[in-house]
Amino acid sequence: MSDFIIEVDNIHKSYLMGKEAVPALRGVTVKVPRGEMVCLMGPSGSGKTTLLNLLGGLDEPGRGHILIDGQNVVAMDEEQVARLRLHKMGFIFQTFNLLSNFTAFENVEAPMVLHGTLGRKPRRERARLLMEQVGLADRMDHYPSxxxxxxxxxxxxxxALANDPPIIIGDEMTGDLDSQTGFEVMTLIRQLNQAHGKTVIFVTHDPRMADFADRTIHMLDGVIHREEHNHDLGERT
Ligand SMILES: Nc1ncnc2c1ncn2[C@@H]1O[C@H](COP(=O)(O)OP(=O)(O)OP(=O)(O)O)[C@@H](O)[C@H]1O
Ligand SMILES: [Mg+2]
Incomplete structure (x- = not known):
């Protein structure tokens, strides 16, 4: 098995606008070792969301390879990609994207229903445990609103944790939160990374959130133009 849980090799991606191809990624290579927490930064339009979408198999690159836990996403059909996503990746978005007609508890239970492995009782047990883990034991029956x-x-x-995926992917997950709440969310994510070994790749515009990562990758116009490792984390966390 590869040491890298995510391997992106020289991917290119263009979007067709009418007859014109708009390049979004122009040769991006990223290797993420198991258990690393990686931050993606860069100006609006630099290709960050495009890269995350490709990792999740939500879109296809024009060129290049993407391996998730050794499996080639680019070669998969839609059903295989959906299964890979369900087992390997938990997605967190800026606007939360919860199902509004479902309670908090039911929202957490839903991916396990899709996964179909756990019976009703252990599934509900796990949903309860996860709600406790994120500090919401007393909000199970609340609706998102x-x-x-x-x-x-x-x-x-x-x-995102329901099916215990090894990878957490976040796109501006603190973007809609005030900074105090954003810090609490990032602290929780960092804890999942450190205590539970989750590999995390997340996009932020906020340098203070980037400080939670082991490494920051800076993108510009569809390429990686700079990377830096954060060395002082041991003292802070
Ligand atoms: N569905 C699409 N159709 C056409 N062009 C797109 C599409 N999605 C993204 N693009 C273009 O691809 C480029 C990269 O977009 P992307 O969403 O990846 O940027 P981003 O770094 O996530 O920006 P932001 O910080 O604003 O979220 C941009 O030039 C954008 O206009
Ligand atoms: Mg984006």
């Missing part, structure tokens, strides 16, 4: 932004994002984190 009855929760604060930070609480909704913690439900989304619990949901």
């Amino acid at each position: 009855e929760l604060s932004g930070g609480q909704q994002q913690r439900v989304a984190i619990a949901r």
Whole structure:
């Protein structure tokens, strides 16, 4: 097995706008070792979301290879990609994307229903445990509209963890939160990374959130133009 849980090799991606191809990624190579927490930064339009979408198999690159836990996403059909996503990756978005007609508890339970491995009782047990883990034991039966932004994002984190994926992918997950709440969410993510060995790759515009990562990759116009390792984390966390 490869030491890298995510391997992106020289990917290119263009979007077709009418007859014109708009390049979004122009030869990006990223290797993420198991258990690393990586931050992606860069100006609007530099290709960050495009890269995350390709990792999740939500879109296809024009060129290049993407291996997730040794499996070639680019060669998979839609069903295989969906299964890979369900087992290997938990996604967290800026706008939480919870199902509004479902309670917090049901939102966390939903991916396990899709996964189909756990029976009803152990599934509900696990949903309860995850809600406790994100500090929302007393909010199980609330609907998303009855929760604060930070609480909704913690439900989304619990949901992302439902099937115990080794990888967490976040796109501006603190973007809609005030900085105090954003810090709480990032502290939780960092804890999942350090205590549970989750590999994390997340996009942020906020340098203070980038400080939570082991490494920051700076993108510009569809390429990686700079990377830096954060060495002082041991003292801070
Ligand atoms: N569906 C699409 N159709 C056409 N062009 C797109 C599409 N999605 C993204 N693009 C273009 O691809 C480039 C990269 O977009 P992307 O969303 O990856 O940027 P980003 O770094 O995530 O920006 P932001 O920080 O604003 O979220 C941009 O030039 C954008 O206009
Ligand atoms: Mg984006």
